[in-house]
Amino acid sequence: MITADDVGGVHVKYLYHCPRQLWLYARGFRPEHLNDAVQLGTAVHELSYSRFSPVDLGAATLDHLDNQLWVHEIKHSAKRREADRAQARHYCHQLVRIGVDVQGAVLHYRNPRKTERFPYTDDEHQKATEDIDRVLDIVAQAESPPKLGRTSCRGCSYLDYCWSQ
Amino acid sequence: MPATSRTYWLTTPCRLRRQDDSIRVERDGHPPTFLPIEDVRDIIAAAEVDLNTSMMSLLNKHRIQIHILGYYGDYAGSFLPAETAVSGTVALNQMRLASDDEHALPIARALIDNAAFNIRWVIDRKLLTRSYGVLKESIAEATTREQLMAAEGNFRRNAWEALDTKLPDWLQLDGRSRRPPRNAGNAVISYINGILYARILSALRLTPLHTGIAFLHATMQRHRHSLALDLAEVFKPLFAERILIRLANRRQLKPQHFDINTNQAMLSESGRKLIVQTVRDDLAETVKHRTLGRNVSYDELIYLDALALTRTCLEGSTYAPFRVWW
Numbered sequence: 001m002i003t004a005d006d007v008g009g010v011h012v013k014y015l016y017h018c019p020r021q022l023w024l025y026a027r028g029f030r031p032e033h034l035n036d037a038v039q040l041g042t043a044v045h046e047l048s049y050s051r052f053s054p055v056d057l058g059a060a061t062l063d064h065l066d067n068q069l070w071v072h073e074i075k076h077s078a079k080r081r082e083a084d085r086a087q088a089r090h091y092c093h094q095l096v097r098i099g100v101d102v103q104g105a106v107l108h109y110r111n112p113r114k115t116e117r118f119p120y121t122d123d124e125h126q127k128a129t130e131d132i133d134r135v136l137d138i139v140a141q142a143e144s145p146p147k148l149g150r151t152s153c154r155g156c157s158y159l160d161y162c163w164s165q
Numbered sequence: 166m167p168a169t170s171r172t173y174w175l176t177t178p179c180r181l182r183r184q185d186d187s188i189r190v191e192r193d194g195h196p197p198t199f200l201p202i203e204d205v206r207d208i209i210a211a212a213e214v215d216l217n218t219s220m221m222s223l224l225n226k227h228r229i230q231i232h233i234l235g236y237y238g239d240y241a242g243s244f245l246p247a248e249t250a251v252s253g254t255v256a257l258n259q260m261r262l263a264s265d266d267e268h269a270l271p272i273a274r275a276l277i278d279n280a281a282f283n284i285r286w287v288i289d290r291k292l293l294t295r296s297y298g299v300l301k302e303s304i305a306e307a308t309t310r311e312q313l314m315a316a317e318g319n320f321r322r323n324a325w326e327a328l329d330t331k332l333p334d335w336l337q338l339d340g341r342s343r344r345p346p347r348n349a350g351n352a353v354i355s356y357i358n359g360i361l362y363a364r365i366l367s368a369l370r371l372t373p374l375h376t377g378i379a380f381l382h383a384t385m386q387r388h389r390h391s392l393a394l395d396l397a398e399v400f401k402p403l404f405a406e407r408i409l410i411r412l413a414n415r416r417q418l419k420p421q422h423f424d425i426n427t428n429q430a431m432l433s434e435s436g437r438k439l440i441v442q443t444v445r446d447d448l449a450e451t452v453k454h455r456t457l458g459r460n461v462s463y464d465e466l467i468y469l470d471a472l473a474l475t476r477t478c479l480e481g482s483t484y485a486p487f488r489v490w491w
Contacts (some may be wrong), residue, residue, distance in 0.1 A: 024479065027254040028251065028252025028254055028373060029249075029252050029373055030252075031371070032249070033244045034371060081240065087226065141482075143458060158470060159457075160468075160469060161472050161475070161476065163456050164454065164456060164457055164473065165455075165473075
């Protein structure tokens, strides 16, 4: 199974979305590219924010790191989600781990054209470390975690897999 | 499965070229047509087709498969893009399940049972009641795959006979024959089965399942993608037998749709077109799904069945193959 170094942004995001999704994703079942919304998101991503240059951290890839060492993440949805924050927090954590003194994260909500800043504090660092442990815990489970309620699965790329009996 | 892209069917001989990021289709006596690459999920070539390397790399980049049917409408081969949906866990579990009879036999049994159920639904419920009962008994007793296959063979023979009673004389099967099919009815069934096999392979390639590891068909046979044969069992009746009966009843199939020699029969070009169009329209037919709560096309049912098998390999859930419910 995976180690702490392999935990990427998507793992943390799925941890907040749905543990079952994380469990399946970690086992290599990744039907995302078949999802219409994901395809649209990828296309929009390619066309917007052209001044951003992605940074590859191995397990994780973040959208942009500016000169003042703020991590930038683009979000296509207008809705503020805890998962988005957790993902950005995880990137900060990864950067700190390799010795980059990051300031924090900036989330760009593309649809309302709003940004939100989250300075990377000790408290945030603590949370990011806990998230990684929780990811590893869930992935190591022998049995798949249960499904969420039907309504929370709307728009998920694993919906067909989980709900077609 | 992405709703934005679709299957393209080639029914006339043509050459495929790459022009920028589009596919340029050249046919004799026609101006070239273009297929926007984003719109293509896979291509089924039911007629002679010419391809070159740059075409192949374009197809590979966009994960598009092309399936080629041979002269007799049999499955001749595929160009499959590099494997992208790989999962070691799924492949390992699939292998474990398939190689252990304790796990493989229930899956094989379910496949045969549901296939027979579907055949009976398509052909005649009453005529096949007895044979279905016999089949159920013998698959319950069977302890090897060979016994299962034999029981299925017996049921199939009865089903072909029952099918003949529904067809006009000239379309009757008189026993199933392949490579080459002996008469018109057999030619239709072979042709549709070939198309279906290609479609199932496409669906399987969207999941992390290994197409070479099967539960019912012996993995060592000449066919490379035995798992596609497994899934085909339950879907064949929904398309092949059903379409043959329908086209016969509506008198849509005519002798000019076939080239018949003394010992073999094949579809003529107009016949191929008719069958391809019918299958294509049938694949787009929708039914309301019971647990997803939305309409799904027959085409998508194949994909959902592949997902169900993935679920079995990943989480150990019981596999219930496709069974007509409407």
